[in-house]
Amino acid sequence: MTPRRNDGAPTFTEQARRRQLVECTIDLIAEKGLTAASLSAIAERAGLSKAAVLYHFTSKDNLTQAAFAHVLDAFTGYVAACVAERGDDPRAALRAYVRAMIGYQRDHRRHVRVITETLLDDHGGTRFRAPGQHDVGGRGRALAELLEAGQRAGQFREFDPGTVALAVGGAIDGVVAQWLADPGVDLDAAADELETFALRAVAR
Amino acid sequence: MTPRRNDGAPTFTEQARRRQLVECTIDLIAEKGLTAASLSAIAERAGLSKAAVLYHFTSKDNLTQAAFAHVLDAFTGYVAACVAERGDDPRAALRAYVRAMIGYQRDHRRHVRVITETLLDDHGGTRFRAPGQHDVGGRGRALAELLEAGQRAGQFREFDPGTVALAVGGAIDGVVAQWLADPGVDLDAAADELETFALRAVAR
């Protein structure tokens, strides 16, 4: 009965509708926040009824998670590609990571808003994660492995890669969060600062 | 009419009721999260009706902000006191800051939960702040001034104190957030790691 179980053979219209609804949801969350992006508002923008939305997505949470995944995939994909380009040199890779993280968020404010809003929606637990720490798709581990590779290459000092990865990710999030709250700050200058900050912290 | 304007001469019962309601709110948020801490639930625990709660606090947001302020004051007070003890030596002060930030959050999980839950409640804007960055009471600036003092004393390298303060605060938040999500991690070991991480990053 429920078409969401029919993952093996999704209809054309089903696929198109899901994409459209995800798009509307992203727009609405970016514009007015998660709570203001009610099912009614999403349905109205998409031109259907509330119940029609719940036909394609079992719940509001289901829909917002789909929008979240869509946006996060683009984010992690971009960062991973940037880092992979400089995969040979650990120091360059770390710099590329910092620049990619900040550059993407600078250029995609609405996507960032969706990520934070969705992440911060309490999923019934204490599991609060800032954007830099979320381990969807193993991206949280990517930085830790980058750091570990640098240690093996003898370019970074001794430390626990997992903990330092959290620290570096958190440092980036902290600076970006400030920029989100007050776009007047010079994010590119902060990125430079952050680059040397991270390199100094892990250097031998 | 509304007693909340009457700040000059609050009734005894008024003060007591407000304190009681704030206490109930803190407990409920810590136990079940912000959304689950509905006005009905708070009223039930306090032994009054929903509307009676809204008499003492104009809105739910008003009440949760009061609980937030109450809890945050204790937090910032503790950290400020710890740092002031080592105010003479910038390096010791920075270490004290890191230890105090982590130590308090380790020992007061329920308070931390209230802070994050309240902070994350979207107040209609993009103003997302992680616990370490919030500038209530000028605590956000405290770290920046600490760093600046270290520069003047010639013990820290050249950098923008504001940006690096955000980075250090974010690094702490990142590690603590991971511990909140998975209490299995050794937070004390992470604190050691974070101490040298921060010192290395700002050293000449």
Add this chain to the structure above:
DNA sequence: GTCTATACAACGATAGAC
């Protein structure tokens, strides 16, 4: 398979009686 229509409980908020 896709959708409209309708109903429901719970929420935050308000007005007004006592």
Add this chain to the structure above:
DNA sequence: GTCTATCGTTGTATAGAC
């Protein structure tokens, strides 16, 4: 000062048209 009664809106569930 505290309560009851009520309102509009939210997310969700079900029935049934096409």
